[in-house]
Amino acid sequence: MFKWKRTSSQKKQDKSEKKLADILEAANRSADFTSFSPLDNSRITISCYTTLIDEKMLHRVLLPAIQKNSDSLSDLTDLKNIIPLEGIEITEDTSEAEKKLNQGHAILQLKGGGKFALINIDNPMKGVRQNNKTDNEFSVIGPKLGFIENLDTNLHLLRRQLGTTDLVVEEHEVGSMSKTRVAIVYLNGITNPEFVQTARERVKNVDFEVIHDNTIVEQLISDNTSTPFPPFLSTERVDKAAHSLILGQIVILAEGSCYAITAPVSIIEFFNSPEDYYLSWFQGSFFRMIRFFGVSFSVFATPIYVAVLTFHYEIIPEDLLGPIIFSRANVPFPPFLEVLFLEITIELLREAGARLPSKIGQTLGIVGGIVIGQATVEAALTSNILLIIVALAALSSFTTPIYKMSNTIRLLRFPFIFLAAIWGGYGLAVGVVLLLGHLLRLKSLGIPYMVPLFPFRAAGMGDAFIRLPYYKTNKRPSYLRTQKDKRFSPSENNNREKDINTE
Template sequence: MNQLQVSSQTLQQLLERCAQSSDFVTTSINLPDQQLTISYYKTLIDEKLLQYHVILPMQDRGREEKLEQLEHIRAWVPIDDIEITYEVDTVQAKLLCGSIMIQIDKSSLPCALVNIPNMLGLRDSNDTENEFSVVGPKVGFVEDIHTNIRLIRALIKVPNLVVREITIGSLSQTKVALLYLEGVTNKQYIDTMEQRLRDIDFELVFDSSQLDEIMCDNTWTPFPLFLSTERRDRVVYALISGQVAVISDGSPYFVTGPSTLFDFFISPEDYYLPWMIGSFFRMIRIFGVFFSLFATAMYVAITTYHYEVVPKDLLGPLIYSRQNVPFSPLIEVLFLEITVEFLREAGARLPSRIGQTLGIVGGIILGQAAVEAALTSNVLIIIVALSALASFATPIYKMSNTIRFLRFPIIILAASWGGIGMFFGIGFILVHITRLTSLGSPYMLPAFPLRVTDLRDSFIRSSYQWLNRRPQYLRTGAPTRYTPKVVQRKHELDDE
């Protein structure tokens, strides 16, 4: 039986499971002759409405009479959407949809469920700003931690979604929420992440990205070891897969882990398209990263040491394009690469309309002027432009920055020892990433150590028929997500 769906449970068991979350509140209303118990998720309701439309009217009415039967609460509370139920499943569904539960006798049925939805904190336009998707939802997070938790609970409506709040920052006293699925996420990852959060001794926490760097297994690496995202669907998918999510108040970014290298090349759009098309685009992104990382370095190695590998038909145009360039290939490449980085940084810091104009016009003008002034070759302009475009194929901005950074040492190695220097750089990167871990889990999974079954969602995205099991390397408590059924196609001609 799926551990996320418990069909037979008592109200006491439900309340115990809900109480594991820091945002679940159980309080009492003290009336002159009796005491009522109220339970609710504070991230799902508007507590001002609770105070003014439930608690105060009940206290005023309680001075005059006693609530003999729970059914009479409809006359006490000026809210239309009130349901009296004896069903625990109904209580669970209503609590997770923004209702409060009122009881006369604690932990006993019946219960009164009063709907008090929370519509505060959401923006009119809550689209993601940096992680775009043509197909699928575009819901992003905001800077309010309770609103972000409510956005997650809107999709995962089970009490197994546990939220633990931790306070970090000696000056800021910032609230940090740790989210996971009880019964699914490995307890070792939960304990490790919580211990690292509690061990943080920091003055002021501005953003979740600071926690990303402080909590990571190795700070001496350019590779991001936790995935930072502003997309709700990506965080929900990480939670149901068995990962842990962390967010700080004042930040619109969640941090999820343990992460692998392949997680940074996966786009949520892959799962909204047919699996063959999604797999094709994923492989395009992976190829784009390799091209962006090694294209300009290969140009330097070939033009400096390995002219013999260039076909005769291409050797003439290559020599012609460089015959008036007074600089070595290394200086030529570094000049263009640094120019592209200047354009990127200037476009990112300026207002959006000015930044776009600067990037397009500046790139065209500088590229044309550099060729006419014989500062660089036409061939290199094409290679650098394609490398810059390919680096943006990575869905996660932090990994894109890593690729941009690694390109420069690879270029210097290629200029120093040619192809041997490039292979030396590739070997160093491979050894480095195979030694990295995220929450103690190897960074190169499922490729190294090899997990054949987990390759179904790494280089390619397999059909949903084969994605019914959670990744083995996460060692989840519930390995199976769903049970696919065999499709039996029936043709109309078969009935004749």
């Protein structure tokens, strides 16, 4: 016998034909659901979740308007003239009613009618924090304004920064259960349409149940998920997201997330701080180079220590050989185990400090570092020199402005330690080659991750390792292939010939 199977279109039709009474009956199992009549004759029924709606709007706007004009209410279309609220929708679509009910809408029914009204009395700011300081991307100079967990507020902040009608916002619903609002923001006439189309298709094709944070969207739309490097740049700063839009990048925001995703990006951008652009170009370039040095030192300091003391004693200077022998005279472990013990101890302290409350975490990090470091040296479990190197490497990893890239730097250190313990300097060389090969294969929204280094773009180096003056960085990055290359004309904006001569 043939077994009849429903097609996907028939399943969707069955879902749309779900009766409203069944939806309300299922919702009535929850204690926070209510269904009542504002009139004595029970001609009108209002159903909603009390934990999602704005109760002041319900009792001060919706109910008084219905009770006052109940005699003139003969059809649902009259609600738009009676109730002073926007977003009133008259429909028969029960699937739309189920979705809107879970988003803070009230369902209004007339007795004996087939249609019903969906009235938006949602309170989007309920339970959302009002403090939007940039605690995780703090800068001494510059604005301290950051995103919060409300999408409309975040879009408002972006529009306040960029007062132009070319700022386009596309909204999509992601999550089969959560129906989370995800916005793709870009500048029309500047951003490459190919990037917008690619981001649009990837967001639409996301198949996930609940989107808790924008970082989930980042992982689901990334080019490569088998990499420790972040595919896109996440930021909580409004000025940084606005700067990315001006350059021609795309910004992705999600409801319930205080972080914005910018794409496409190169690896160089993860080491740029917003403060670089608020200082003079001399100071900004200096601090940026300090960060690049700190990242290199954090990754290679302890692996080089293991390689040198295990295989390459001959490269140690004579003046330094004595202190090293003296510090390791009573250490019973080889350099590999010695380094591994200290590195894991530092990571444990860092994780414990991050998970505890801020005051206790700071105390634990300081006291724990001092006590454990001093105790391990006195117990001859490690040497003084290695303790200094590990501490400096840990400090260097914190110079990275982006937290996700900082985690990547911490993770990369361990494979290099193992390679140095196995093959010494040759192991470090093999690790560098493998790392570069991996980076050269990575892409961010279809753009090479290593650009402007590879493929080499000389025009993009002006804002890479150093920050040139503004009048020399008036062009947008060439790898973004923007529709407008120039941001401003320095010959017009910096014409000093028009200055008043006071001589």
